[in-house]
Amino acid sequence: MFHLIVTACLLADPALCADRLLPTPGPLSEAACIAGAERRIADWAARHADLVTGDWHCRATADLPHLALAEIAPGVLVHAGHPEPVSPANGGDIANLGVVIGDTVAVIDPGGSRAIGEGLYAAIRRITDKPVSHVILTHMHPDHIYGAEVFAEAGAEIVAHRNLPSGVERRAGVWAESIPRQAGALAMLGTRAVLPDRTLAAPEDMDLGSATLRLQPVATAHTDNDLTILHLESGVLFTGDLVFAGLTPSLDGSLTGWLDWLGHPPEPMPSVIIPGHGPVRMPWDQGTAPLRAYLTALADQTRAAIRAGEAMSEAAAHVGTDQRDGWQGFDEINARNAIAAFKELEWE
Ligand SMILES: [Zn+2]
Structure with a gap:
């Protein structure tokens, strides 16, 4: 099976170029890949007006760069x-x-x-x-x-x-x-x-x-x-992202809704998540425990700050910060979460 590879460069910065793979719904022989290449590149380039396309070739599956699975x-x-x-x-x-x-x-x-x-x-x-x-x-x-x-x-x-x-x-x-x-x-x-x-x-x-x-x-x-x-x-x-492990969870929905989802294990219980x-590949309890602990602390500390009459900026400076251990990218993401939590919970 062969795949069309075209070199594409940014119109705004022509020194920035990369090979892009243009897939097809069905498998192609090398001859079919070559025969259709010019037309497919023109179609693709029309949807990518920020790019300029250059050289192309057809490459076998075994030679493609690929992710680990x-x-x-x-x-x-x-x-x-x-x-x-x-x-x-x-x-x-x-x-x-x-x-x-x-x-x-x-x-x-x-x-x-x-x-x-x-x-x-x-x-x-x-x-x-x-x-x-x-x-x-x-x-x-x-x-x-x-x-x-x-x-x-x-x-x-x-x-x-x-x-x-x-x-x-x-x-x-x-x-x-x-x-x-x-x-x-x-x-x-x-x-x-x-x-x-x-x-x-x-x-x-x-x-x-x-x-x-x-x-x-x-x-x-x-x-x-x-x-x-x-x-x-x-x-x-x-x-x-209903479950995060290692990377600090980012709150872009509802803190109470997220805790509610975590409080109701899925039916049937998954073999792994x-x-x-x-x-x-973690069991449900082990996989969700650190996230629950963090979100619970975020909610509890935000509610306490609101009861104490703190402004949002004051609360955001300390809420959740004792939860840093074990999370990557914590300070920036937690500060955003603290603001989102405050906006959500101040109307409770
Ligand atoms: Zn996400």
Whole structure:
């Protein structure tokens, strides 16, 4: 199987160039890849007006750069992101990404950039040439969704919570500035946010042939568009960022809603959970305990500060700071969480 690789450079900074992989829905021979290349590059470039395309070639699957995937149950694979804030060193590869293989393939979060999505696509193609039929977005955050366009080009349907499109649209302008600043412009080259083809407001079983995924939209917690995905055959539960381990949790939804979700273990109890960040394959109790402790402290200390008549800025300077141990990127994320918690709880 062969894949079209084109060199693309930023129009605004022509010295910044990277190879981009342009996938197709079906497998290609080398001859078919070469025959269609010019037309496909022109189509792709029309959607990427910030880039200039240059040389291209067709490359065999075995020669593609690819992400590492670990099989954690039959047909369930995970790429473990770096459990740390986005930086030029990690290029935005911080979220845990899932792949479920049935008669077709589903991706659970395509990663934080075009390049990461391509690396995940290449990793899948090294294992199977089955079609990638679905991409499921666990929630709106860029480190989880920005690789989606690769899979849209490969023919996948992109599925998300009903509230995801409005959340992405509200924040897209800010992210367009902030994410390249954090990850580096080269790491984000060619990255475009794409919206879901279909959204859910109620649970749904997704049939992949020999695998079934139960998609469960969740009330506002980490964000207002969280979705969990249970692989019914193995009991593996992908929680997205409803569970963080190692990387400091970021509150972008509802603190009380998040604690409420954590207080009601899923039915049926998963065999293991795959958190959005941190070690994969943890039991529910062990995986959620540090997060519960942190969010409980955040809520308790915020309520105490409000009762004591503190202003938001005073509260934000100390709330949660005794919880720093064991969390990456703590000070900056906790300060934002303290403000979000104050705004939410001052009206209780
Ligand atoms: Zn998130």
